[in-house]
Each structure stands twice: as C-alpha cells, then as structure tokens.
Amino acid sequence: MANSRLLSVCVNRRIDGELGFQESNVLKMNRTTDDSDNAMVPKDQVDSPSNEGSSGGLLTGGGQVLKKGPWTSAEDAILVDYVKKHGEGNWNAVQKHSGLSRCGKSCRLRWANHLRPNLKKGAFTPEEEKLIIELHARMGNKWARMAAHLPGRTDNEIKNYWNTRIKRRQRAGLPLYTSNVPFQASSENQQSQTATAYGNGEKRPNELLQGNSFDFPDAIFDSFNANHGALSYAPPFSDISVSSMLSQGFGSQNYGFMNPMGNHVKQFRESETSLPGFHGSVTTGLPPLEQFSNEPSEKIQRSFGLGYPYDPDPSSKDLAPFGGAVPGSHALSNGNFSASRPLGGTVKMELPSLQYPESDLSSWLACSSPPPEAIDNYIQSPPATASVQSECVSPRNSGLLDALLHEAQARKTQSSGKRSSSSVVAPGGMVESSGLNFCEAAWKEYNDPISPLGRPAASVFNECTPPVSGGSLDELQPSKEPSDIMLAAAEHVSTPNVGERDISPCSDFLRPDALLGGSDWLENSQTAKEHSTLNDAIATLLGEDLCSEYKEVPAGTSSTLSQGLGLDSCPWNNMPRACQMS
DNA sequence: AAGAGTTACAACCGCAAGCGT
DNA sequence: AACGCTTGCGGTTGTAACTCT
Numbered sequence: 001m002a003n004s005r006l007l008s009v010c011v012n013r014r015i016d017g018e019l020g021f022q023e024s025n026v027l028k029m030n031r032t033t034d035d036s037d038n039a040m041v042p043k044d045q046v047d048s049p050s051n052e053g054s055s056g057g058l059l060t061g062g063g064q065v066l067k068k069g070p071w072t073s074a075e076d077a078i079l080v081d082y083v084k085k086h087g088e089g090n091w092n093a094v095q096k097h098s099g100l101s102r103c104g105k106s107c108r109l110r111w112a113n114h115l116r117p118n119l120k121k122g123a124f125t126p127e128e129e130k131l132i133i134e135l136h137a138r139m140g141n142k143w144a145r146m147a148a149h150l151p152g153r154t155d156n157e158i159k160n161y162w163n164t165r166i167k168r169r170q171r172a173g174l175p176l177y178t179s180n181v182p183f184q185a186s187s188e189n190q191q192s193q194t195a196t197a198y199g200n201g202e203k204r205p206n207e208l209l210q211g212n213s214f215d216f217p218d219a220i221f222d223s224f225n226a227n228h229g230a231l232s233y234a235p236p237f238s239d240i241s242v243s244s245m246l247s248q249g250f251g252s253q254n255y256g257f258m259n260p261m262g263n264h265v266k267q268f269r270e271s272e273t274s275l276p277g278f279h280g281s282v283t284t285g286l287p288p289l290e291q292f293s294n295e296p297s298e299k300i301q302r303s304f305g306l307g308y309p310y311d312p313d314p315s316s317k318d319l320a321p322f323g324g325a326v327p328g329s330h331a332l333s334n335g336n337f338s339a340s341r342p343l344g345g346t347v348k349m350e351l352p353s354l355q356y357p358e359s360d361l362s363s364w365l366a367c368s369s370p371p372p373e374a375i376d377n378y379i380q381s382p383p384a385t386a387s388v389q390s391e392c393v394s395p396r397n398s399g400l401l402d403a404l405l406h407e408a409q410a411r412k413t414q415s416s417g418k419r420s421s422s423s424v425v426a427p428g429g430m431v432e433s434s435g436l437n438f439c440e441a442a443w444k445e446y447n448d449p450i451s452p453l454g455r456p457a458a459s460v461f462n463e464c465t466p467p468v469s470g471g472s473l474d475e476l477q478p479s480k481e482p483s484d485i486m487l488a489a490a491e492h493v494s495t496p497n498v499g500e501r502d503i504s505p506c507s508d509f510l511r512p513d514a515l516l517g518g519s520d521w522l523e524n525s526q527t528a529k530e531h532s533t534l535n536d537a538i539a540t541l542l543g544e545d546l547c548s549e550y551k552e553v554p555a556g557t558s559s560t561l562s563q564g565l566g567l568d569s570c571p572w573n574n575m576p577r578a579c580q581m582s
Numbered sequence: 583a584a585g586a587g588t589t590a591c592a593a594c595c596g597c598a599a600g601c602g603t
Numbered sequence: 604a605a606c607g608c609t610t611g612c613g614g615t616t617g618t619a620a621c622t623c624t
Binding site (some may be wrong): 592601 | 605607608609614615616617618619620621622623624
C-alpha cells in the first residue's frame with residue numbers, strides 16, 4: 001500500500017511538527033517545495049513566474065491574475081512574512097500589500113492549514129484517532145469543530161483523514177467505529193468540550209436538537225453498547241456512528257453505508273423534536289422548539305432535511321421543514337418519519353463522493369438473522385459487493401423504485417393478518433431494517449426505569465423505528481396488536497415514567513400512508529390540503545400504485561398512532577408556529 | 583513493464599454567517 | 604433594511620506517490 005510513502009511523510013511531518021515556528025516553516029517550505037513544487041504542482045505551474053496565473057487564475061480588480069494551485073515556497077514565505085507583520089485576518093489585503101498573487105481566501109487557507117505555527121503535522125496518534133472517531137460520532141462532519149478539540153490539527157487534515165479512513169475501512173469491510181470507541185463520553189466531558197468549542201455562543205451541531213438536558217446521543221450509545229451484543233441479528237451498532245448521524249441532520253452528508261442508520265437516526269432526531277411526547281414527557285411538556293425559533297430558516301432546513309425526496313420539486317423550498325409551509329403537518333414537513341423516505345435521503349446531498357447511492361441494508365429484510373459480521377458488511381460495504389447481496393435477495397438491486405416495488409410486493413405476499421409484519425416492509429426498507437436494531441437497543445433501555453435515555457427517548461425510538469424483517473419482528477413483538485401498540489405508545493408518550501410497557505415500534509408510522517394517507521389526525525388538521533398536496537407528490541414519486549398500495553393501511557392506524565404519539569394530547573400544533581417564527 | 587486502482591494530501595469552490603456601512 | 608465585504612466551513616476535486624494486477 002501507500003504505507004511506506006505515508007510513513008515517510010509522517011516522519012517528515014513528525015519532525016516538522018516538533019519544531020518551532022521558524023524551523024517548522026523552513027521545513028514546511030522545504031516540504032512544500034518537495035511536495036508541492038515538485039510533486040503536486042504541474043511543472044508548468046512552478047518555477048516559472050511567467051506562468052503564474054496560467055493555471056486558471058482569476059483576474060483581480062486591478063487586472064492582476066490571481067494564481068491558483070499549489071503554493072510555492074516563495075509564496076509561503078511571503079505569506080508568513082505578511083502575517084508576521086500584520087497578523088492574521090484581512091486576508092484580502094495580503095494580495096494588495098504583499099504582492100502575493102493569491103486571493104485572500106487562498107491565503108487564509110494556506111496559513112491555517114500549513115503555515116501557522118503550532119501546527120501538528122504527521123500522522124494522527126492513536127489518541128487523536130480515537131478522539132476523532134469520538135468527535136465524529138458526536139459531531140458528524142463538523143471538521144472545524146473537531147479540529148478545535150485537536151490542537152495543532154486542521155479541519156482539512158481531519159476531514160481528509162476521516163474520508164480516507166472511511167474509504168479504507170469501507171473497502172476492508174471493517175466497522176467504521178470500532179467497538180471500543182468510548183462513544184459515551186461523560187456528560188461533563190461533552191459539556192466541557194462544548195464549552196471549549198462553542199464558547200462564543202457558537203451552536204454546536206446538535207444544539208438545535210439538544211436543547212434539553214438529555215445527552216441523547218451518548219445515551220443511545222450506552223444503550224447500544226449494552227444491548228447489541230444480546231441481539232443476534234443486531235448489527236454492531238457500536239460500530240456505527242449513531243450520534244454522528246444524529247448530529248448531522250439531513251443536510252449533512254452521510255456516507256452511503258451509514259445512511260441506513262443515518263436516515264433512521266435522523267428520523268429519530270427529528271422525532272425528538274417533532275414528537276411532543278419526547279420532550280414533553282421529560283421536561284416541560286412543550287416541544288422545545290423555541291430553540292429553533294432563532295435559527296435561520298436555512299439552518300433549520302438543513303437540520304430537518306429540507307428537500308426530502310418526497311418533495312417533487314426540490315426547488316420548492318417553501319415546503320419548509322417542520323411545517324414551515326405545512327403548518328401542522330409535522331410528520332410530513334419533517335420530511336421524515338421517513339422510513340418511507342427513499343434511501344439516500346436528500347437526493348443531492350446524500351450522494352457525496354464517498355457515498356453509494358444504495359447500500360444494502362435492505363437485504364436485512366430478506367435475511368432474518370444475518371450474523372453481525374454480515375450486517376456490518378452490509379453497512380460498510382458498497383453495493384458493488386454483489387456477492388454479499390446475492391446472499392440475500394435485495395430489493396435494492398435495481399434501485400429505489402424497484403425496492404419500493406419489491407416491498408410493495410412483499411406487502412402483498414405477506415399475510416394481511418400480519419399487519420405489523422407488512423408494515424415492516426416499508427419504502428426505504430433498509431432504513432427500517434437498521435431501525436429494528438436501533439429500536440431493539442433502545443428497547444431495553446426503555447424498559448430500564450433508571451435509564452439515562454429515559455422513556456421518552458426510547459419511546460421515540462420505538463415509535464419511529466419500525467420492526468424489521470419478519471422473524472425478528474415476531475420475536476420482538478410476539479403478541480401485540482397494532483392497536484395495542486399504539487395505545488401503549490399513547491400512554492407512553494403522555495406518562496413519562498411508565499417503564500414496563502411493551503411498546504412496539506410504530507411500524508406504520510414510517511410509511512407514506514401513515515404520514516399521508518388515511519390519517520385522521522392529518523385530515524383533522526389544518527394542513528389537510530398541504531397534506532394532500534404532498535401526498536400527490538409522493539404518489540408521483542412512488543407511483544400511484546404504490547401509493548394506493550400503502551393506503552391499504554388498516555384504517556385508523558395512523559390516527560391511532562397519532563394518538564399514541566401524543567399528537568392529540570400534546571401541543572403539537574405549537575410546533576409549526578415555532579418554526580414559522582423563523 | 584505498463585496500466586489500473588488506491589491512498590494521502592493540498593487546494594478550490596460554493597455557501598452562509600457575521601459585521602460594518 | 605439592504606448591501607458588500609470578510610471569514611469560516613464543509614464538500615469536492617486534482618494530483619503525485621504508491622500498490623496491485
């Protein structure tokens with residue numbers, strides 16, 4: 001592999017990082033010369049002042065061409081000299097005052113990532129790696145914030161490391177998060193981190209959704225760690241960044257193999273806010289949406305997944321999440337509960353270079369009890385691993401619509417008397433499949449009266465995570481009828497400390513029909529019209545047949561569910577108002 | 583030996599927030 | 604309030620070195 005090269009680079013950088021500013025810069029320049037001037041830079045871009053700007057440079061206002069591409073040692077020296085004299089900031093003045101043919105942006109980046117003192121170069125130490133993993137689990141792709149926790153490291157460095165790590169582990173079929181990663185860092189640790197990184201009123205990524213005292217992601221991890229070993233069918237969720245996905249929100253990019261969980265956690269996270277019962281039962285009984293009220297709408301959009309796939313018109317941003325233009329239609333406007341969401345979540349945002357348009361968690365549906373390793377592979381491996389897929393009939397082989405069709409077919413074939421199972425096979429099945437384990441993990445937590453997660457969180461898990469494939473499902477919910485489940489959920493939401501109830505995941509809740517069709521609470525809401533519109537949109541996306549298929553949901557399921565979720569008893573209608581404020 | 587694939591890194595780009603005018 | 608500027612962030616791309624076939 002590239003270990004030898006990496007090693008040599010690391011050695012150089014290690015030396016580099018141990019030196020002071022002056023020596024470091026000398027070495028940096030040397031290295032820059034080595035790496036950039038001779039390696040990274042096309043020959044026609046270096047050592048040839050006459051060619052400066054030939055690499056796609058921009059013309060400044062004064063007609064000077066701004067150079068692009070790798071920096072030369074001379075440029076570095078100029079920049080360093082400038083910063084020494086004038087300090088950081090006002091980067092656009094660098095070009096004016098120093099004659100450097102670089103835009104301020106580029107100068108800032110060069111300084112921040114390479115030239116500034118105290119930069120720690122070299123390979124990440126195991127401690128740093130561990131911290132990065134932990135931070136990523138906590139923060140998601142918040143590289144700059146992660147860098148704040150790693151002195152001497154830059155966001156770019158961390159980002160590159162992470163992406164490389166992902167690719168590597170993906171290929172190796174290794175878990176992204178090793179099981180020994182202490183996801184459940186102490187609350188005070190997190191708080192201290194928060195104080196450090198966000199001391200200037202900066203909102204941490206989860207802050208939008210973590211306005212209460214719940215250390216939610218950590219609790220989730222505790223739950224996972226405590227439970228996943230007992231679940232033969234459960235993937236090693238400790239290996240999956242749950243909280244990272246929690247923190248990433250819809251707008252952030254989830255790597256493809258993480259999407260299943262990512263979507264699911266997104267659902268959960270959104271449920272955290274969209275389900276009044278969650279917070280309401282814990283704190284004030286009011287959904288803590290005040291925290292959103294001051295957020296710019298775009299930010300909220302990001303956090304709540306604007307542009308969810310059901311939006312037939314991605315440009316229709318007036319379909320604000322969380323009920324912006326669909327007041328009252330929380331489930332819809334959240335874009336979530338969306339197990340029904342076609343995989344990939346937001347069409348554009350969730351297909352970064354490292355993503356795969358499909359991962360294969362849907363195959364879980366066909367494999368009732370894959371070994372954890374297999375599941376892990378499902379998560380980690382790109383869909384190209386046909387051999388893996390072939391082991392289980394994956395409805396996703398031919399894409400989302402095929403998957404939907406497949407699942408619709410599965411719904412047909414599955415007994416109508418097994419409604420809960422039929423609901424298992426929902427659009428975006430792989431999301432649900434991940435959710436099973438998620439749910440299961442939370443299940444015990446839920447049943448733990450002193451769970452740090454608390455009932456509400458678990459209940460939300462359950463409410464938002466449908467059961468997965470048949471066998472497992474039956475094992476999970478041996479005898480509960482959906483109605484019972486919903487009733488139990490209702491009590492669940494409204495009575496915070498009922499810990500012994502066996503509450504089934506609200507399987508139907510995630511389905512389009514649950515969200516859009518036959519929904520009494522929706523029909524009774526002010527947003528029936530919008531609901532109808534969105535329903536049509538979904539119909540367009542999924543096809544009328546599918547939509548009608550999903551409309552075969554037992555009557556009252558959704559409404560029951562809404563009751564179960566406390567939609568009636570909780571100040572549900574307040575939520576959109578809070579968002580409308582933004 | 584040659585081409586394809588992978589890795590690590592640097593840098594760019596677009597977007598958005600913050601701030602001052 | 605509107606506008607422009609600066610800064611920061613996250614995603615993406617480009618490239619050389621390296622490895623594999």
